[in-house]
Amino acid sequence: MSFAIKKDGDIVVVDVEGQLIVGNRQELKQKVLDELERGERKFLVDFSRTGYIDSSGLGVLVSLSKKIREQGGELRLADLNDDLKTLFELTKLDTLFQISDTREMALQSF
């Protein structure tokens, strides 16, 4: 599992490769907070290469979203597979996040 961070225009895009779980969520959190600190405000997490997410991974997304919003920015999500969609629906987090089907659609949505 790893996190690849790229810039696309003024949007910070994070690819979550493998699992986003208790063992590595802190790493994601820190990377995104570093970018926020540097002045970035638009964030997109791409889940096309993600396995499963646990409650602490979901929790990190919630807390990052809050911190980014506090700075006037936004965190959006893209390309959730059916399993991940189910997780967001079960937890109703699909109501908290703007979720796009594809990375391209998400990039254009900002």
Next chain:
Amino acid sequence: MSFAIKKDGDIVVVDVEGQLIVGNRQELKQKVLDELERGERKFLVDFSRTGYIDSSGLGVLVSLSKKIREQGGELRLADLNDDLKTLFELTKLDTLFQISDTREMALQSF
């Protein structure tokens, strides 16, 4: 697992794909005997795509070799991986068969 039979000049080449074991050795035996019946005399079994062989698979090779020899022909073997070499050594069947490292070498040996 399956057996693919091809002709290369006057040599019948049998590729053993997957296992050669009690569940399928009869099929190999029948295919080779059919060719022998048709008048073929030179046979090469290529093990480059073979998994493992059990005692009944070894037994079929021994019995085919005998039957082919009785008709003035020969059965040779090629491209045994380390596991298969060990099996032939353990059973001393490496003394009974002419075994070549590659199919090409075996084809030229006839």
Next chain:
Amino acid sequence: MQSSPPTAPPLRKLRVALEVEIPSDVRYIEQVVEVIARQCRQLAYNRRQTTLNVPVALTEALSNAILRGNEEKPAKHVQVRCDVDSDRLVVEVVDEGTGFDLNGCMEDPTLPENIVREDGRGLYLMSRLMDSVERFSNHGNVVRMTLRRHD
């Protein structure tokens, strides 16, 4: 000429019991999950069960055992026992903590007052992703989860 092998009917009556003990370290979670998910795949549990239900519920139970039950103390261990056949999976996660009140600790994270919380979704997800979740004490604090196989 190409021959097709005699078709082998799938194995029924396969049953696997698995035991593994890990230190109180969350880095072990993924491997334990993979070992158990693999057993389920081998028994033809459906794709979603082996990629969502089992991995997520088991990750929750393991991280609770490590972080809550054992408080990540290096001297404490987590034991996992799994018994799986073509009917159902039973997994028990045992920690060295004093236990907890499963129903009392389970909150509904979908309520408006909880939705923006960072924590509190673990037990809820376990109960939604498994057919049953029980807790009892037996040489430690045991969380037992059961999932019936679906095609």
Next chain:
Amino acid sequence: MQSSPPTAPPLRKLRVALEVEIPSDVRYIEQVVEVIARQCRQLAYNRRQTTLNVPVALTEALSNAILRGNEEKPAKHVQVRCDVDSDRLVVEVVDEGTGFDLNGCMEDPTLPENIVREDGRGLYLMSRLMDSVERFSNHGNVVRMTLRRHD
């Protein structure tokens, strides 16, 4: 920017017990072998053990149980019990036959008078590929094979 994950040490203290029952039909052998070889791979038995020793010895034991012990009678079944951890693999193959004298039936197939025989290499290969082979009766004829793990 690319991050590397926190490294997870390999699982020790993993132990798998497996039971499977098959009809007296040799077509089931390959699947049983694969299921058990997979457990050995997961426990880091070396390549040769998982591609040669275990598959061949187990195939011999299973085919003897099906063909000799049960004489391929459809009403009879073969039970396989496997217990494997990072030290050793123990496999028991149980048939419904009357048993046999392991040492009496074991011949040396490498002797000049045996080398051209079609049969008689099964028990020999089992004994050469496993650390031990035993036979006893316990609700059927049991052949137990043990193999110590090598890296």
